[in-house]
Amino acid sequence: xxxxxxxxxxxxxxxxxxxxxxxxxxxxxxxxxxxxxxxxxxxxxxxxxxxxxxxxxxxxxxxxxxxxxxxxxxxxxxxxxxxxxxxxxxxxxxxxxxxxxxxxxxxxxxxxxxxxxxxxxxxxxxxxxxxxxxxxxxxxxxxxxxxxxxxxxxxxxxxxxxxxxxxxxxxxxxxxxxxxxxxxxxxxxxxxxxxxxxxxxxxxxxxxxxxxxxxxxxxxxxxxxxxxxxxxxxxxxxxxxxxxxxxxxxxxxxxxxxxxx
Amino acid sequence: xxxxxxxxxxxxxxxxxxxxxxxxxxxxxxxxxxxxxxxxxxxxxxxxxxxxxxxxxxxxxxxxxxxxxxxxxxxxxxxxxxxxxxxxxxxxxxxxxxxxxxxxxxxxxxxxxxxxxxxxxxxxxxxxxxxxxxxxxxxxxxxxxxxxxxxxxxxxxxxxxxxxxxxxxxxxxxxxxxxxxxxxxxxxxxxxxxxxxxxxxxxxxxxxxxxxxxxxxxxxxxxxxxxxxxxxxxxxxxxxxxxxxxxxxxxxxxxxxxxxxxxxxxxxxxxxxxxxxxxxxxxxxxxxxxxxxxxxxxxxxxxxxxxxxxxxxxxxxxxx
Ligand SMILES: Cc1cc2nc3c(=O)[nH]c(=O)nc-3n(C[C@H](O)[C@H](O)[C@H](O)COP(=O)(O)OP(=O)(O)OC[C@H]3O[C@@H](n4cnc5c(N)ncnc54)[C@H](O)[C@@H]3O)c2cc1C
Ligand SMILES: Nc1ncnc2c1ncn2[C@@H]1O[C@H](COP(=O)(O)O)[C@@H](O)[C@H]1O
Numbered sequence: 001x002x003x004x005x006x007x008x009x010x011x012x013x014x015x016x017x018x019x020x021x022x023x024x025x026x027x028x029x030x031x032x033x034x035x036x037x038x039x040x041x042x043x044x045x046x047x048x049x050x051x052x053x054x055x056x057x058x059x060x061x062x063x064x065x066x067x068x069x070x071x072x073x074x075x076x077x078x079x080x081x082x083x084x085x086x087x088x089x090x091x092x093x094x095x096x097x098x099x100x101x102x103x104x105x106x107x108x109x110x111x112x113x114x115x116x117x118x119x120x121x122x123x124x125x126x127x128x129x130x131x132x133x134x135x136x137x138x139x140x141x142x143x144x145x146x147x148x149x150x151x152x153x154x155x156x157x158x159x160x161x162x163x164x165x166x167x168x169x170x171x172x173x174x175x176x177x178x179x180x181x182x183x184x185x186x187x188x189x190x191x192x193x194x195x196x197x198x199x200x201x202x203x204x205x206x207x208x209x210x211x212x213x214x215x216x217x218x219x220x221x222x223x224x225x226x227x228x229x230x231x232x233x234x235x236x237x238x239x240x241x242x243x244x245x246x247x248x249x250x251x252x253x254x255x256x257x258x259x260x261x
Numbered sequence: 262x263x264x265x266x267x268x269x270x271x272x273x274x275x276x277x278x279x280x281x282x283x284x285x286x287x288x289x290x291x292x293x294x295x296x297x298x299x300x301x302x303x304x305x306x307x308x309x310x311x312x313x314x315x316x317x318x319x320x321x322x323x324x325x326x327x328x329x330x331x332x333x334x335x336x337x338x339x340x341x342x343x344x345x346x347x348x349x350x351x352x353x354x355x356x357x358x359x360x361x362x363x364x365x366x367x368x369x370x371x372x373x374x375x376x377x378x379x380x381x382x383x384x385x386x387x388x389x390x391x392x393x394x395x396x397x398x399x400x401x402x403x404x405x406x407x408x409x410x411x412x413x414x415x416x417x418x419x420x421x422x423x424x425x426x427x428x429x430x431x432x433x434x435x436x437x438x439x440x441x442x443x444x445x446x447x448x449x450x451x452x453x454x455x456x457x458x459x460x461x462x463x464x465x466x467x468x469x470x471x472x473x474x475x476x477x478x479x480x481x482x483x484x485x486x487x488x489x490x491x492x493x494x495x496x497x498x499x500x501x502x503x504x505x506x507x508x509x510x511x512x513x514x515x516x517x518x519x520x521x522x523x524x525x526x527x528x529x530x531x532x533x534x535x536x537x538x539x540x541x542x543x544x545x546x547x548x549x550x551x552x553x554x555x556x557x558x559x560x561x562x563x564x565x566x567x568x569x570x571x572x573x574x575x576x577x578x579x580x581x
Contacts (some may be wrong), residue, residue, distance in 0.1 A: 011315070015511075018343055019393040038514065040548050096361075098371065101325055123391075127374045127510065128355065128535075129362035132330065134365040139440030142330060157445075160329075161505065163354050164272055169447035175441075181512045182505055223371025228386070228400040235542070236558055240549070243563025248571025251543065252579065254559045259542060260463070260520050261579050 003057040003151070005111045007047045008104055008134070009040040009076055011069035012124040019124065022218060025226040026094045027124055029066055036072035039119035041186035044076045046179045047117045048187070050151045058082050060111050062101050064092065070202065077197035078189035084202040085111055091207055097125065101133035106210040108138065109166060112206025115156060116180040120145055131178035141171035147182040263347035265291040266340055268360065269317075270352040274301020276308045278460045279352040281419035283412055284312040286379045290421060291347045292384045294318060295426075296340045298325050298333055299369055301430055304457075310426015318344075329442040330356060333395045334363040336433045339466040341368055343431070346407060348386050353411040361411045370406030375539065377416045377517070386410065394511070394530050395537035404512065414459040450506060458490045458507060463520045464539070466492030466509055466531075467502075469566055470525015470546065474502040480524060486576040490540050492516065492536075494526045510535035528553025545569060569576040 011020045011184075014033040022028040044061065061076040063069045073084040087107050095103070108116055121128035128145075128247035135142030143149075145152040146158035146169070156175050160167045161182070189197070207214060215221055241250055255261050265287040270277045280295075287293040296316040297305050302319035318340050324332035337360060341349060351361040353375050365372035376388035382402065388410050390399045403409070457463065465487065467480040476490075478505050482492045493503040495510055509516055509530040521539035527533060528544070528551055536542070537556065544553045549562045561568050 002433050015394065021397065023565070025399075032488075063385075076343060096371070101366070101478065119513070121512065126392075127362075129281065129358050129372070129374060132359035132362045133366055136334075136366045139438060143385065143442055143513070146328075158403065162356065163450075165447045165449045167444050168331070169442055170445050172444040196495075207304075218339065223365075223405045224373055224401055225404045226399050226401045230398050231393075232391070232396055237559075238558040238560060239564060240554055240557065240560035241560050242549070243568055245567075247545070247563045247568040248573075249559040249575055251559065251561055251572050252575035253543070254543070255520070255576070256579060258539075261576060 003051070003054045004114045005047045005051060006108050006111055006113055006116045007043050007061045007062050007076065007081065008058060008118045008130070009044065009063050009114060009186045010037045010119070011063060011065045012037045012122055015123050021229045026227050026258035029172050033146050034068055034071065036075040037119060037123045039121060039123055039181060040182050041079070042179050042181055043117045043119045043158065044079050045186040046149050048080045050115070050149070060085055062104065062107055062111065063087070064100055064107070073202055073238065074197055075189065077200045078194040079228045080134055080186055083200055085205060087210070089206040091218050094136070094222060095217045096222040096224050097127055097130055097133065098223045099217040099221055101137055103133055103210065103212060104130070107205060110205070110210060114173045115151060116176040118176065120178055120180045121204070124261035129248040131176050135148065135176040138176065141175045143169050143171045143175050144178040146177060146179050149177055149179055149183065152155045162226060185205055210226060234256060240251060263291040264294045264344050266337070266344055266346040266349040267293050267314065268337060268349070268351040268357065269295050270354060271297070271299070271305055271307060274299070274304045277352070278419065279373040279412070279414040281308070281312045282414065282417045283350045283352060284309065284314060284421045286412060287350055288313050289379060290381050291469050294344055294346065296431065298336050305429045305542050306426045310424050311421055312356045312545055313424050314426045315424045317426055317428045319428050320431040320433045322433065324435055324439055327444055328365065328440050329444055330359050331441060332439045333360050334367070334437055335435050336431060337364050338367050339433045340431055341407065348408040348410060351409070351411045353413045358411050361409050365409045368406055369398060369407070370409050371403035372409045373401050373403060374411045376410050376412045377479045379410065379412065391538055394534035408560055413515060413517065455484060456488070458489045458492055458509070458514045459516055459518070461490035461518055462517050463487050463489035463522070464492050464509070464518045465522045466494065466526060467490045467522070468494035468497040468526030469495060469500070469522050471502060477503055479566070483522070483569055483573045483576070486573050486580070494532050523553055524569055526553055527551045528556060538554055
């Protein structure tokens with residue numbers, strides 16, 4: 001029986017470029033450069049490794065996002081995933097994390113899965129809560145924030161480096177896992193991989209396909225409201241001195257002046 | 262006055278500082294009721310009461326330690342159903358955020374994560390967040406259900422406000438899913454004897470400029486002279502020079518101390534994401550063009566191997 005892995009990936013504004021809000025105070029995803037969230041590359045990588053260790057596995061990459069989010073799917077396919085599902089619908093604009101987790105849960109169920117693999121957080125929202133929400137909605141164990149993960153004998157195991165302790169976790173499949181950027185460098189797509197990706201199937205789903213009403217998602221359906229978004233005033237330019245042999249002393253003078261000493 | 266649930270983050274009953282900050286913020290919105298899961302509720306209740314908890318709902322069961330997250334969600338949900346609070350506040354640790362997230366789904370509530378401030382508003386609590394690597398400050402509200410809000414460490418100064426802090430047993434019946442993820446082993450993190458990175462008033466961080474694990478003692482010595490925590494950039498962590506638990510930035514810890522000192526760190530956007538809200542920022546870097554200098558209140562362009570030891574010596578000397 002084949003191991004069905006679904007990897008959730010997000011298409012995000014490039015963190016090294018300009019990121020901003022649109023007029024309706026949603027994240028501007030239209031006029032900025034986007035890419036596959038770097039943190040989701042780790043999820044794709046771990047899924048590929050799990051699949052390589054399994055007798056028979058199939059990896060589906062899944063995204064909820066605008067038209068351009070196809071780029072993120074293509075990248076994951078060129079890394080080696082087998083097929084892709086793109087949930088795209090104009091009514092999704094402005095959906096918050098509760099809504100996104102709802103849509104993803106429906107899409108994961110429709111696709112069929114034994115293991116869902118997510119990144120640790122998206123690089124734009126940086127909430128890091130979606131994998132737990134997905135587990136809650138699907139009613140399966142969450143095995144999250146893993147720095148090491150493996151699957152064997154119908155179980156997923158891994159290491160979670162927490163705030164106060166390192167834990168070893170174990171859960172029976174089906175389950176939702178998320179992996180950190182400590183889990184191992186993601187591979188680069190090979191030329192062959194890039195060529196092959198062009199022929200791999202990308203299925204498009206809209207809200208109707210998932211039996212979701214427009215009112216349940218989008219800006220109107222959101223469970224939170226952003227009332228104000230202000231650009232943080234640039235930090236006032238500080239003093240920068242060149243060390244001429246007294247740099248450490250000058251710094252100590254500054255810290256003393258600020259009452260840190 | 263309406264009650265506000267505060268989820269207690271503790272280690273064997275020792276309440277961690279972010280919880281005291283939450284109690285302080287909770288009082289702006291209502292009367293804090295603490296939820297303590299695990300051992301030593303009586304001991305914790307003294308501290309919780311001192312910082313304003315009118316009641317402490319306590320439950321202890323092996324499930325809390327033996328299984329990941331889900332049993333705690335069951336307990337917090339039970340507390341939520343019995344108290345019907347005006348809001349639920351949870352510390353923004355990795356686990357705290359996951360507990361809050363699952364509670365939000367069960368309670369049919371909106372969630373706001375990583376708030377850095379909280380005020381009462383006409384339509385419920387208003388949370389301030391710092392987004393896009395702190396380039397923007399937003400104000401948000403939960404519009405459906407009981408607001409569930411996670412708050413970052415160092416978002417408020419804990420203020421004592423003595424209250425009863427009476428311990429009451431919280432009845433919890435675990436859901437089928439509670440035992441889904443077993444914790445098969447746990448190794449507590451060894452204490453370094455230094456302040457916790459996220460709680461420290463001063464953080465001294467080293468980056469690739471340190472040029473090797475053998476040079477991190479320079480950073481530690483400066484940190485110790487200031488009573489500071491030690492941080493590191495991802496480049497230093499990836500090189501194996503310092504443990505990952507000390508990484509500052511987007512995929513490490515997010516810190517907001519009174520004073521942040523960066524030595525040999527260029528100031529990449531992902532590093533800034535974790536330290537940009539520090540009150541005072543100081544950098545030592547030999548490259549005058551390094552982006553970190555855009556953020557600093559005071560910067561020294563120079564070789565950290567000269568500047569850092571001199572600074573440490575000065576700090577020690579001035580302590581007399
Ligand atoms: C998804 C993602 C997540 C990330 N998360 C994080 C994160 O959480 N935290 C993080 O820090 N990074 C993170 N990064 C990495 C980040 O992009 C940078 O690569 C990293 O912060 C660089 O670390 P650095 O400043 O130590 O090294 P460099 O950028 O190499 O800078 C080293 C600096 O040291 C200076 N220097 C060298 N020698 C000396 C000397 N003798 N004296 C004084 N100065 C000297 C140099 O001038 C230079 O400016 C992440 C990246 C990605 C893609
Ligand atoms: N729109 C989305 N489409 C697919 N996966 C997503 C989406 N948003 C979040 N995820 C997944 O959930 C993880 C955590 O996201 P977040 O909770 O938003 O930080 C990401 O690393 C992705 O794996």
